[in-house]
Amino acid sequence: MAPIISASHVSKKFKRAKKNPGFTGALKHLVKPVFTEFTAVDDVSFTIEPGESVAYVGPNGAGKSTTVKLLTGILVPSAGEVTVCDIHPFENRQENARNIGVVFGQRTQLWWDIPVVESLRMLGDIYDVPTDQFKATFAELTEVLDLGPLLNVPARQLSLGQRMRCDLAASLIHNPPILYLDEPTIGLDVSVKARFREFVKYMNAERGLTVMLTSHDIGDIQELCPRMIMIDKGKIIYDGAFAEVTRRFGWEQKVLVTLSGDEQLNVAHLASGLPDHASVTQPLPESVEVIFDSRLSTSGEIVRDLAMALPIADIRIEETSAESIIRNLYEGALSFEERIDG
Numbered sequence: 001m002a003p004i005i006s007a008s009h010v011s012k013k014f015k016r017a018k019k020n021p022g023f024t025g026a027l028k029h030l031v032k033p034v035f036t037e038f039t040a041v042d043d044v045s046f047t048i049e050p051g052e053s054v055a056y057v058g059p060n061g062a063g064k065s066t067t068v069k070l071l072t073g074i075l076v077p078s079a080g081e082v083t084v085c086d087i088h089p090f091e092n093r094q095e096n097a098r099n100i101g102v103v104f105g106q107r108t109q110l111w112w113d114i115p116v117v118e119s120l121r122m123l124g125d126i127y128d129v130p131t132d133q134f135k136a137t138f139a140e141l142t143e144v145l146d147l148g149p150l151l152n153v154p155a156r157q158l159s160l161g162q163r164m165r166c167d168l169a170a171s172l173i174h175n176p177p178i179l180y181l182d183e184p185t186i187g188l189d190v191s192v193k194a195r196f197r198e199f200v201k202y203m204n205a206e207r208g209l210t211v212m213l214t215s216h217d218i219g220d221i222q223e224l225c226p227r228m229i230m231i232d233k234g235k236i237i238y239d240g241a242f243a244e245v246t247r248r249f250g251w252e253q254k255v256l257v258t259l260s261g262d263e264q265l266n267v268a269h270l271a272s273g274l275p276d277h278a279s280v281t282q283p284l285p286e287s288v289e290v291i292f293d294s295r296l297s298t299s300g301e302i303v304r305d306l307a308m309a310l311p312i313a314d315i316r317i318e319e320t321s322a323e324s325i326i327r328n329l330y331e332g333a334l335s336f337e338e339r340i341d342g
């Protein structure tokens, strides 16, 4: 099968104003502006097959939203080629819009002051959805997303979770084969998140919808995306199975210590009494966290070393969650290059 989304050596550069501080600097900038170039997406290549569900993850500012904007045709690449359903999104924005649904977590595509049902109708008109098809899609989305009670409410009166459900319907009312979700679950409570995941899973599995998801919520990724592409500073640092990441880095363990006092510790000094592969932080005045490689030390050994150095009130030992593995990858505490054959 041919890929439905393809990015080949894609870069996106932004111009940034370079201003000197102060009034004179601002004035000089007005007279003769100086710009520097900033590469937000740097030689990125990947392909996505129809029906895949792919997570696109990375720290803030990594270039995730910029990539999504290149795929939706909002932005034009500075170099390289993007194709979505065999067309170039930027040069064919309208045609591309028919093939994609987009949800940006903190924005809505619903008209603020009119009932949801009218927004959905207007979107149906904008996309020229044939009446029969509109009716069928509308009925299905209303049922699966349980929109019945919300349809006559203006978007401004909806809670964040209700609005997310309506936004999902709005993004899919024209039956696109692709759905981009950019940080869709920010601010949603646990039950709304669960519902959101269930819906996306259903559309992917039962309707063959191709999904590309950026999210900080590792739970979203774990549940929805077998494949993960990780981007950092505009470059792809990993593209493969999500499970492989936890398998490869799952040796990490954490000891959480609650101190019996809340003195400021000398963390560097404390670390010097522990094995080299252990890292120490004091996230709160009364607690210390030690992350270590369970292939090299047992938790018993780490606890013993800590007990000699600290007044301990309580201790907990945790296996590493996927969440902290990924956070460590972001923060550079783990690197794929180092462990490539781990």
Ligand SMILES: Nc1ncnc2c1ncn2[C@@H]1O[C@H](COP(=O)(O)OP(=O)(O)O)[C@@H](O)[C@H]1O
Binding pocket: 014, 015, 016, 038, 040, 058, 059, 060, 061, 062, 063, 064, 065, 066, 067
């Ligand atoms: N329109 C723009 N003009 C200048 N810089 C931008 C623009 N859009 C994004 N950037 C910069 O590009 C980088 C990547 O941004 P973005 O793709 O939004 O990151 P992410 O979604 O991964 O948090 C950031 O440093 C951001 O400040």
Ligand SMILES: [Mg+2]
Binding pocket: 064, 065, 066, 182, 183
């Ligand atoms: Mg973003």
